[in-house]
Amino acid sequence: MVVDPAAPSTALLTDHYELTMLASALADGTGDRTCVFEVFARRLPDGRRYGVVAGTERLLSAITDFRFTDAELAQLEATAVVGADTLAWLADYSFSGEIDGYPEGELYFPGSPVLTVRGTFAEAVVLETLALSILNHDSAIASAAARMTGAANSRPIIEMGGRRTHEHAAVAAARAAYLAGFAATSNLEAGRRYGIPTRGTVAHAFMLLHDDEEEAFRAQVRKLGADTTLLVDTYDITAGIEAAVRVAGAELGAIRIDSGDVGPLARRAREQLDALGAKDTRIIVSGDLDEYAIAALRAEPVDAYGVGTSVVTGSGAPTAGMVYKLVEVDGRPVAKRSAYKESRGGRKAALRRHKETGTALEEVIHRAGEPPERGPHDRELQIPLMRSGQIVDDLPTLDDGRQRLRRALVSLPWEGLKLSSGEPAIPTVFR
Amino acid sequence: MVVDPAAPSTALLTDHYELTMLASALADGTGDRTCVFEVFARRLPDGRRYGVVAGTERLLSAITDFRFTDAELAQLEATAVVGADTLAWLADYSFSGEIDGYPEGELYFPGSPVLTVRGTFAEAVVLETLALSILNHDSAIASAAARMTGAANSRPIIEMGGRRTHEHAAVAAARAAYLAGFAATSNLEAGRRYGIPTRGTVAHAFMLLHDDEEEAFRAQVRKLGADTTLLVDTYDITAGIEAAVRVAGAELGAIRIDSGDVGPLARRAREQLDALGAKDTRIIVSGDLDEYAIAALRAEPVDAYGVGTSVVTGSGAPTAGMVYKLVEVDGRPVAKRSAYKESRGGRKAALRRHKETGTALEEVIHRAGEPPERGPHDRELQIPLMRSGQIVDDLPTLDDGRQRLRRALVSLPWEGLKLSSGEPAIPTVFR
Numbered sequence: 001m002v003v004d005p006a007a008p009s010t011a012l013l014t015d016h017y018e019l020t021m022l023a024s025a026l027a028d029g030t031g032d033r034t035c036v037f038e039v040f041a042r043r044l045p046d047g048r049r050y051g052v053v054a055g056t057e058r059l060l061s062a063i064t065d066f067r068f069t070d071a072e073l074a075q076l077e078a079t080a081v082v083g084a085d086t087l088a089w090l091a092d093y094s095f096s097g098e099i100d101g102y103p104e105g106e107l108y109f110p111g112s113p114v115l116t117v118r119g120t121f122a123e124a125v126v127l128e129t130l131a132l133s134i135l136n137h138d139s140a141i142a143s144a145a146a147r148m149t150g151a152a153n154s155r156p157i158i159e160m161g162g163r164r165t166h167e168h169a170a171v172a173a174a175r176a177a178y179l180a181g182f183a184a185t186s187n188l189e190a191g192r193r194y195g196i197p198t199r200g201t202v203a204h205a206f207m208l209l210h211d212d213e214e215e216a217f218r219a220q221v222r223k224l225g226a227d228t229t230l231l232v233d234t235y236d237i238t239a240g241i242e243a244a245v246r247v248a249g250a251e252l253g254a255i256r257i258d259s260g261d262v263g264p265l266a267r268r269a270r271e272q273l274d275a276l277g278a279k280d281t282r283i284i285v286s287g288d289l290d291e292y293a294i295a296a297l298r299a300e301p302v303d304a305y306g307v308g309t310s311v312v313t314g315s316g317a318p319t320a321g322m323v324y325k326l327v328e329v330d331g332r333p334v335a336k337r338s339a340y341k342e343s344r345g346g347r348k349a350a351l352r353r354h355k356e357t358g359t360a361l362e363e364v365i366h367r368a369g370e371p372p373e374r375g376p377h378d379r380e381l382q383i384p385l386m387r388s389g390q391i392v393d394d395l396p397t398l399d400d401g402r403q404r405l406r407r408a409l410v411s412l413p414w415e416g417l418k419l420s421s422g423e424p425a426i427p428t429v430f431r
Numbered sequence: 432m433v434v435d436p437a438a439p440s441t442a443l444l445t446d447h448y449e450l451t452m453l454a455s456a457l458a459d460g461t462g463d464r465t466c467v468f469e470v471f472a473r474r475l476p477d478g479r480r481y482g483v484v485a486g487t488e489r490l491l492s493a494i495t496d497f498r499f500t501d502a503e504l505a506q507l508e509a510t511a512v513v514g515a516d517t518l519a520w521l522a523d524y525s526f527s528g529e530i531d532g533y534p535e536g537e538l539y540f541p542g543s544p545v546l547t548v549r550g551t552f553a554e555a556v557v558l559e560t561l562a563l564s565i566l567n568h569d570s571a572i573a574s575a576a577a578r579m580t581g582a583a584n585s586r587p588i589i590e591m592g593g594r595r596t597h598e599h600a601a602v603a604a605a606r607a608a609y610l611a612g613f614a615a616t617s618n619l620e621a622g623r624r625y626g627i628p629t630r631g632t633v634a635h636a637f638m639l640l641h642d643d644e645e646e647a648f649r650a651q652v653r654k655l656g657a658d659t660t661l662l663v664d665t666y667d668i669t670a671g672i673e674a675a676v677r678v679a680g681a682e683l684g685a686i687r688i689d690s691g692d693v694g695p696l697a698r699r700a701r702e703q704l705d706a707l708g709a710k711d712t713r714i715i716v717s718g719d720l721d722e723y724a725i726a727a728l729r730a731e732p733v734d735a736y737g738v739g740t741s742v743v744t745g746s747g748a749p750t751a752g753m754v755y756k757l758v759e760v761d762g763r764p765v766a767k768r769s770a771y772k773e774s775r776g777g778r779k780a781a782l783r784r785h786k787e788t789g790t791a792l793e794e795v796i797h798r799a800g801e802p803p804e805r806g807p808h809d810r811e812l813q814i815p816l817m818r819s820g821q822i823v824d825d826l827p828t829l830d831d832g833r834q835r836l837r838r839a840l841v842s843l844p845w846e847g848l849k850l851s852s853g854e855p856a857i858p859t860v861f862r
Contacts, residue, residue: 018631121640336666337665
């Protein structure tokens, strides 16, 4: 990964309390204590069987850009968030610790130590909000998207939900959906930033702009070729398909249906296309699809799906609910002891047990450095991500993550891939 | 508003299909047709009584930054999204049309013409995704936040959900929540960018960093003064409050309780604080609060709320579901005629009818330039936002929006302020 020195600072994407904690800890000397913070989810969203880790590469890059330039310091001074001594410390800030974690595309379960940050309290405490924002958002999208990819059963899905979420969240959502097996995105910035294939042809506006449907089709085919996708549901779908094939011929690439009861409509469209000789013309459906609607279309002659709102909003679970907890101070385990939100102290690591057949059995979470007796089909889950504040050289790529997730999903017990609500696919065991 | 020439371009926060439509329309000459696009929501999220318009100022600023520099053009060329003729057109792009819309903080209902964009098809079609991303996100947050402000019944709420949403969505969410009456945010970047007051003291990590609770309290009070907020639920709340008052004295600013059944806990805490002589010490509660939990705490001795996840995720409605539809071409109304998603053609405007008492009666949507007979208590809802591609001089500020929303909510029939699911607070009437 190339670090861009001109990239805007991420340092104020932070909660006020991180800097007031820092100020107090610097003042009484505790800021120098060596600490371990752990990112994990206490539970999966209601009824979900697994979560998908996403956002790690974005986070590491954002940590590299976490620095306090004159602009950030001036703001903190003007609003008196912290005093001169803390400002001086921040001016030199650069994270110098180490980070380990689950690679992108790995599955996680309740309690999985998705990320472990080790450094002084002062340097690690200020990363809480940034780490959680990125991991909670991206993992929520990837987790929803993986259910859709599974439901689509190898038919391609195009992510087209950018318009339903914050304009920059849209870019990250396209990346997370691609990680989870989507084929492409409509989002041009995701194409630029992450090299994800982008797709798109026309909206209904283009149809309405023209005096009639056939004229719009002709304009589109003239510019984009017969292999394009014609949008046939602006007026009457049957007449639309007839006009589409009349204009583009049997070489027409695809039609898109964006409204109505798309199952029966796709069936009728397939029959009509075949009768018109357009046997290779594909049918793309879109319009408020989620994983359940995709699954319901499995038996229908649909060639590809366009998915928007549901994927970018996490399909009912818009955040992954991960937390960033202090678990160790100078080698001593620490944990909140309130009756309500129990946490387990101490730095942890994890391995996943599998049967001989490769089917996952359980998520074993153990004290770091004290692994349980290793079985022949166990797999360690954390990898090094940052050393001395530098991103490791062999950080997995986005494509590595896609492949990792594909393999991980295949390893789940069959029950764990059901869309219906239920328990996590495998139990978490603390050793 | 000051336009920053160094601001990054927003031009690729766009769906691929907008540029392919553009290419086809430029090629056949229809790109020059004068068009009107309208942003509206077909319906409110399930059971909601009203929506709150938010994001308009952010959108206008993003439209000003919508330009294709060498970097954007090189990307589009490399990925062959459009050809040389379209690239040349984009290189000169600058929106030159006019925009009208509901000001921020105004209520909207199904069909309300929240934004009206007028220009050539070519210049207006490319703004679809940007407009919808910003308005859908910000309005979803503001709509949820307004319910919380109402439930809190003038007690202050601090937004602290940045960690549960995309790192930049967090900044916009803080702004939208503030628009809807929140008192402050934890997000430092929202403080810098929008001048919103920021707040925060410590997390449990700070408590656990220290060898015991009292030491942590002492460190915090030494640095932040007795007027700070001490977090008393790390171990035992009763012992925590005792220690807090021992350390800070009766001048202790506030305690925060972040877990457990906060109603009874707040009551016990109030009694204990009063008994210790800390009668002015406030009680702040946080931890998975939403509008229902806030309402349930109305009778409890709570002085302020911290709200996170629920507000930044729109409390069950993470997107406002607005659409950007072509409604007029060269003065001629156009509309999709499919059986499934009916739209109304023609440029529209709106006014809100009120009773003599000031209570809102109905949202009247009419053809622009053809207002119905005006009643004495009608209020026109659209204002000019952009003229010849320039933001109008007297654009309402964020504080104007806060006041507007407060007035608008007071005008709703009492039914319309209920948190329970139901019909929109006032009916939409098309004239």
